[in-house]
Amino acid sequence: MEDAFKKFLYAGVDLAAEVSTKFEEGVKDLIEAGKISDVEGKKMVDELFEKTEARKEEFEAKYNEIKEKVGVIKKTEEEVLADLKSKVADLESKIGKVSTKAAPKAKATA
Numbered sequence: 001m002e003d004a005f006k007k008f009l010y011a012g013v014d015l016a017a018e019v020s021t022k023f024e025e026g027v028k029d030l031i032e033a034g035k036i037s038d039v040e041g042k043k044m045v046d047e048l049f050e051k052t053e054a055r056k057e058e059f060e061a062k063y064n065e066i067k068e069k070v071g072v073i074k075k076t077e078e079e080v081l082a083d084l085k086s087k088v089a090d091l092e093s094k095i096g097k098v099s100t101k102a103a104p105k106a107k108a109t110a
Contacts, residue, residue, distance in 0.1 A: 005070075009063065016052065023048055 027041045036044075 005066070012059075020048065020052065 024045055027036070027044055030036045031038055031041045
């Protein structure tokens with residue numbers, strides 16, 4: 001599950017980088033076409049990066065929250081497994097004691 005989550009995370013990062021690149025190219029085209037000024041273009045790009053940075057921080061916080069929850073779940077699963085192993089060992093021990101008591105004794109022949 002963790003591996004799939006990492007792949008999803010990296011896909012999101014790649015998508016954000018691609019959108020950012022395309023946006024910058026679009027702004028440059030608008031500047032070259034004279035539809036906006038250099039200052040307006042710079043402002044647009046800066047606003048995009050500010051919003052992206054804010055979203056990045058939100059995403060990192062959410063990622064860390066999920067990572068903690070997965071860690072707790074994983075720990076709980078490990079605790080359950082350890083408990084089950086202990087119970088199996090106890091049962092095997094009890095079965096061993098019962099089977100040695102129930103073993104028939106050899107009769108002595110004259």
